[in-house]
Amino acid sequence: MEEIKKILVVRNDRIGDLILSLPALSSLRKGHPEAHIAILVQPYSQDILYNNPDLDEIILDEGQGILPLASKIKKKRFDVAVILYPSWRNGWVCALSGIPIRVGTGFKPVGLLFNQRVYIHRKECHEVDYCLKLAEKAGGTGKEKEIRLWIKEEERLYAKEMLKDLDESPIIGIHPGSLGSALNWPESHFSRLIELLRGKNVVITGSKDEEVLIKRILGKLGANPLNLCGKTSLSQLIGLFSFYDLFIGPSTGPMHIASGLGKPVIALFSPIPSQSPVKWGPLGERNVVLMPEVECHQKRCSSGCKLYNCMERITPERVLEGVYSILHK
Numbered sequence: 001m002e003e004i005k006k007i008l009v010v011r012n013d014r015i016g017d018l019i020l021s022l023p024a025l026s027s028l029r030k031g032h033p034e035a036h037i038a039i040l041v042q043p044y045s046q047d048i049l050y051n052n053p054d055l056d057e058i059i060l061d062e063g064q065g066i067l068p069l070a071s072k073i074k075k076k077r078f079d080v081a082v083i084l085y086p087s088w089r090n091g092w093v094c095a096l097s098g099i100p101i102r103v104g105t106g107f108k109p110v111g112l113l114f115n116q117r118v119y120i121h122r123k124e125c126h127e128v129d130y131c132l133k134l135a136e137k138a139g140g141t142g143k144e145k146e147i148r149l150w151i152k153e154e155e156r157l158y159a160k161e162m163l164k165d166l167d168e169s170p171i172i173g174i175h176p177g178s179l180g181s182a183l184n185w186p187e188s189h190f191s192r193l194i195e196l197l198r199g200k201n202v203v204i205t206g207s208k209d210e211e212v213l214i215k216r217i218l219g220k221l222g223a224n225p226l227n228l229c230g231k232t233s234l235s236q237l238i239g240l241f242s243f244y245d246l247f248i249g250p251s252t253g254p255m256h257i258a259s260g261l262g263k264p265v266i267a268l269f270s271p272i273p274s275q276s277p278v279k280w281g282p283l284g285e286r287n288v289v290l291m292p293e294v295e296c297h298q299k300r301c302s303s304g305c306k307l308y309n310c311m312e313r314i315t316p317e318r319v320l321e322g323v324y325s326i327l328h329k
Contacts, residue, residue, distance in 0.1 A: 004032050004035050004079050004080055004101075004138075004139060005034075005035055005036060005079055006035065006036045006038070006076065006077060006078045006079050006080075007028060007032060007035050007036070007037045007038070007078065007079065007080045007081075007082065007138065008038050008039070008040060008059075008073065008076075008078040008080070008081045008082070008094070008099065009021070009024070009025060009028070009037065009038070009039040009040070009081075009082045009084060010039075010040045010081060010082065010083045010084060010085055010090050010093075010094065011039060011040065011041055011084045011085055012040050012041050012042050012061040012085060012090070013042070013085045013087075014045070014253060015044075015045045015048060015234070015253030015254075015256070015257070016251075016252060016253040016255070016256040016280070017084075017085065017127065018041060018045050018048050018049075019048060019147060019149075019253070019256040019257065019260050020126075020127040020128050020131065020147070020256060020280075021084050021127075021131045022052070022054075022147050022148065022149075022260070023128050023131065023132055023144060023145050023146065023147060024082070024084065024128075024131035024132050024134065024135040024140065025037065025039070025052065025054040025055065025135075026054050026142065026144065026146075026148075027132055027135040027136065027140030027141060027142045027143070027144075028054070028082070028135050028138060028139070028140040029053075029054040030140065030141045030142045031135075031138075031139040031140040031141040031142075032139060032140075036056045036057065037054060037055055037056050037057075038055070038056060038057035038058070038059055038076070038078070039055055039057075039058055039059065040059045040060075040061050040073075040090075041058060041059070041060065041061065042060070042061055043060045043061075043062065044234065045234070046058055046060065047233070047234040047235040047238065048149065048234070048238075048257075050149075050150050050151075050152060050235065051150035052148075052150065059072075059073070059076075066089055066092050066093055066096065067096065069093050070092070070093045070094075070096035070097040071097075073093060073094075073097040073099075074096075074097040074098050078097070078099045079099070079100060079101060080099065080100075080101040080102075080103065080138050080139075081094040081097075081099040081101070081102045081103065082103045082104075082134050082135060082137075082138045083102065083103065083104040083105075083114065083134075084131050084134060086104050086105050086108050086110050086111070087110065088109075088110050090110075091104070091110040091112075091113035091114065092113065094113070095113045101115065101116055101138070102114045102115055102116065103116040103117075103118070103134055103137045103138045104116075104117065104118070104134065105117065105118055105119075105120070105122070105134075106118060106119045107119060107120070107121055107122075116137055116138070118133050118134050118137050120133050122279065123273060123274060123276070123278075123279060124278075125278075125279070126278065126279055126280075126281065127279055127280060128145050128147075128283065129145075132145075145283060147256075147259070147260040147283060148260070149238060149257065149260045149261055151235075151238055151239050151242055152235055152239065155235050155236045155238065155239030155240075156239045156242060157239075158236050158239060159236065159239040159240040159242065159243055160243070162226075162228060162231070162240065163203070163226070163240075163243055165226075166201045166203075166226065167201065169200060169201055170200070170201065170245035170246065170327050171201045171203060171243055171244050171245050171246075172197060172200055172201060172202050172203070172244070172245065172246045172247075172248065172323065173202075173203045173204075173205060173240075173241060173244045173246070173247045173248065173249075173258070174190065174193070174194065174202060174203070174204050174205075174225070174247075174248045174249060175204075175205045175206060175247070175248070175249035175250075175252070175254040175255070176190045176204070176206065176210070176213060176214065176217055176249065176250075177206045177207065177209075177210035177213055177214075177250075177252070178249075178250040178251070178252040179207070179209065179210070179252065183270035183272060183275070183309075183311055184250050184268075184270075184311065185250060185268045185311050185312075185314060186309060186311060186312050187213070187216055187217050189311075189312065189314070189315070189316050189319075190217045191217050191218070191219060191221060192316040193248070193316040193319055193320065194217070194218070194221055194223050194225055195221060195222065195223050196316055196317070196320050197223065197225075197320070197323070198222065198223040201226075202223070202225035202226065203225065203226045203228060203240070203244075204217075204218070204225050204226065204227045204228065204229055205228050205229060205232065205237060205240065205254065206229035206230065207229075207230065208229075208230040210229060210230075211229050211230050214227065214229040228240070237254065237257065238257055238261070241254070241257055241258050241261055241263060242261055244258060244261075244263050245263070245264075245327065246263065246264055246265070246266070246323065246326055246327060247259075247263050247264070247265040247266070248265070248266045248268075248319065248323070249265070249266075249267070249268065250267070250268045250269075250270075251267055251268070251269050251270070251275060251277070251280050251281075255267050255282060256282065258282075259282035259283055259284060259287070260283075262284070264284070264286035264287055264288075264326045265282045265287050265288075266287070266288045266289075266290065266319055266322045266323065266326070267281065267282050267287065267288070267289045267290070268290055268291075268311070268314060268319075269281070269289060269290065269291040270291070270292075270311065271291055271292050271295075271310060277289045277291065286326060286329070288322035288325065288326065290314045290318060290319065290322065291314070292310040292311060292313040292314060293313070
């Protein structure tokens with residue numbers, strides 16, 4: 001490739017996807033130390049990128065039409081676009097903005113809009129490896145998979161204040177919601193697990209949209225966890241998780257935040273192939289990944305499936321075993 005001065009990375013989907021793209025940003029920075037590197041993201045996920053040394057600019061996708069967004073990006077005169085989220089909208093935005101080198105997958109129809117294609121099936125490798133392959137095609141170097149998140153000091157102080165009444169024993173965070181990103185564990189199982197953890201420092205988190213879910217889970221429990229559902233922004237959630245000794249939750253953005261902070265996680269995965277831990281599993285060695293032992297060929301789950309709801313096969317007692325195996329090492 002000729003000298004690259006300006007690079008646009010496109011990752012305007014979910015929080016977890018963005019977190020798993022961070023090693024690719026580091027790879028691009030190592031390969032192009034003097035280049036201006038920008039990233040296109042959703043507004044709600046931008047706090048993931050706080051103080052990230054591999055970035056020079058964050059561009060927010062406000063959900064505008066293809067032509068207005070393409071016009072906005074065209075003015076910035078990028079040399080290369082690395083499209084980590086290969087939607088048709090992103091393909092057209094990068095093509096119409098006149099970016100001469102467009103790197104993306106060659107295994108989707110939208111690949112017709114890319115002129116530097118990588119032929120790797122996303123479902124056959126971890127998302128971190130997929131993103132690194134695309135970065136390499138754009139001149140990135142280094143294959144380190146380390147994920148680094150930076151925490152605002154004021155958010156750590158906020159979290160510390162929220163946790164001030166807990167004792168000195170390990171803090172176990174439970175984030176029951178998935179906002180529909182994956183087939184979830186039954187509410188009754190979350191309730192039972194919280195009962196089994198009675199007497200321990202248990203913190204419950206969730207977005208404001210998940211307050212009804214959390215209320216149902218907590219119900220008439222005898223246990224009394226610290227319920228912080230709806231009380232944290234994304235950056236405050238990162239600060240809160242930095243105090244955890246263990247995270248428990250489904251395959252979703254908060255699980256990847258905890259993992260990215262180096263915290264051990266117990267991740268509850270659906271058997272649906274597109275949601276596989278092979279692709280979306282937490283990084284690191286101190287994790288426990290639990291998934292129903294069933295053979296699944298579904299693209300998405302519905303109550304009509306003969307195995308529904310297979311997630312109930314992961315018992316609360318099995319999760320408790322994972323808690324002890326991690327905290328007692």
